[in-house]
Amino acid sequence: MDLHAVGQQLNVRTILEGSIRRSGDRLRVTAQLVNAEDGYHLWSERYDREMKDMFAIQEEIAKSIAQRLEVTLDSERQPLFRAGTDNLEAFKFYTQGRSLFFQRGLRLLPAVEYLKKAVSLDSKYALAWAALADAYNMVVFYGLARPETCLRQAKEAAQSAIALDPSLAEAHTALAMSYLIYDWDGSNAEKEFLCSLELKPR
Structure with missing residues (x-):
């Protein structure tokens, strides 16, 4: 995938890539934040969790990205990720x-x-x-x-x-x-x- 072209098409400077692998009730989520201009990896992390923690992982990833980009978000008042269900x-x-x-x-x-x-x-x-x-x-x-x-x-x-x-x-x-x-x-x-x-x- 040409991230530079994707960045230009979407008019964004950074792109979040990731993958999810599931084995039984276990999840492995890999996420990385990439500079669309030069492909430089700004941040990456791997999460090994149980399926029941899926929503928490997404919230954790959102917070990590916000911190890396030095974005101020009031996550105490409103979650960064909104699943809409606990099921x-x-x-x-x-x-x-x-x-x-x-x-x-x-x-x-x-x-x-x-x-x-x-x-x-x-x-x-x-x-x-x-x-x-x-x-x-x-x-x-x-x-x-x-x-x-x-x-x-x-x-x-x-x-x-x-x-x-x-x-x-x-x-x-x-x-x-x-x-x-x-x-x-x-x-x-x-x-x-x-x-x-x-x-x-x-």
């Missing part, structure tokens, strides 16, 4: 579903199933509800399902996400899409898009 299986299904979602095409169908499993394991998982809404909308866009069913389910999933976490930008984006393509309500769609941008400008 590891739900998180696993969410990440699998989201990965398939971004690959588009026929992979959207199993993406829906993975995300349905995520919310069935943790019905309060707002981020997974928002992702499920996105997936339902997208399968209709690709002509893979009947719109009268999926678009309604998409809106219900987005509303569930907002009810659980009104501060979740992804949920407002999902609801905006439902207003736009299910209700043909441009006014409310615009309000939700603007709300999402206000909550998460980047």
Whole structure:
């Protein structure tokens, strides 16, 4: 991978690389922070943990990177990493579903199933509800399902996400899409898009 080209494309100076290996209930996570300009390794670390510590590892990595870049973050008030659930299986299904979602095409169908499993394991998982809404909308866009069913389910999933976490930008984006393509309500769609941008400008 040409990190210099990636850095230019993303307009970033540093890139985080990593790998995860799993053996039974054990995880080995390797992370390294690289200068995109010259490939110099600014920081690297290896973490050997149990699966149950996965969320803690991600928080630890985020803190280490912030310290290395000398970024001041108030992690005492707000975690640097936000999983959205304490259920590891739900998180696993969410990440699998989201990965398939971004690959588009026929992979959207199993993406829906993975995300349905995520919310069935943790019905309060707002981020997974928002992702499920996105997936339902997208399968209709690709002509893979009947719109009268999926678009309604998409809106219900987005509303569930907002009810659980009104501060979740992804949920407002999902609801905006439902207003736009299910209700043909441009006014409310615009309000939700603007709300999402206000909550998460980047």
